[in-house]
Amino acid sequence: MKKIFTGFLIFLAMSNSVQAYMIGGAYASLISCDYGAYGYKYGNIGTYKVNGQIYQIFFGSDYCEY
Numbered sequence: 569m570k571k572i573f574t575g576f577l578i579f580l581a582m583s584n585s586v587q588a589y590m591i592g593g594a595y596a597s598l599i600s601c602d603y604g605a606y607g608y609k610y611g612n613i614g615t616y617k618v619n620g621q622i623y624q625i626f627f628g629s630d631y632c633e634y
Contacts, residue, residue, distance in 0.1 A: 589633045591625070594618050601632035 589596045596616035606613050606626040614625045614632030625632070 589614075589616065591616060591618050591623055596623065598632060598634055601627075 589598065596618045599615040599617055599622070601612055601614050603611065604613055606624075609626065609628065611626060611628035612630065612632055614627055616623045616625065627633070
């Protein structure tokens with residue numbers, strides 16, 4: 569019973585860590601998450617690659633989504 573419970577916890581932890589960020593209905597790959605200026609605002613800026621194109625998303629004080 570302990571092995572089943574441990575296996576379930578490992579599965580649950582791994583399934584929560586495998587998340588994808590979507591831009592325009594397509595899965596995006598995080599290239600970098602840097603702190604910097606985005607216009608007149610400062611915060612975290614995520615750089616994503618989607619279908620060969622590069623996009624930047626401003627997250628402010630939140631960390632970039634994977």
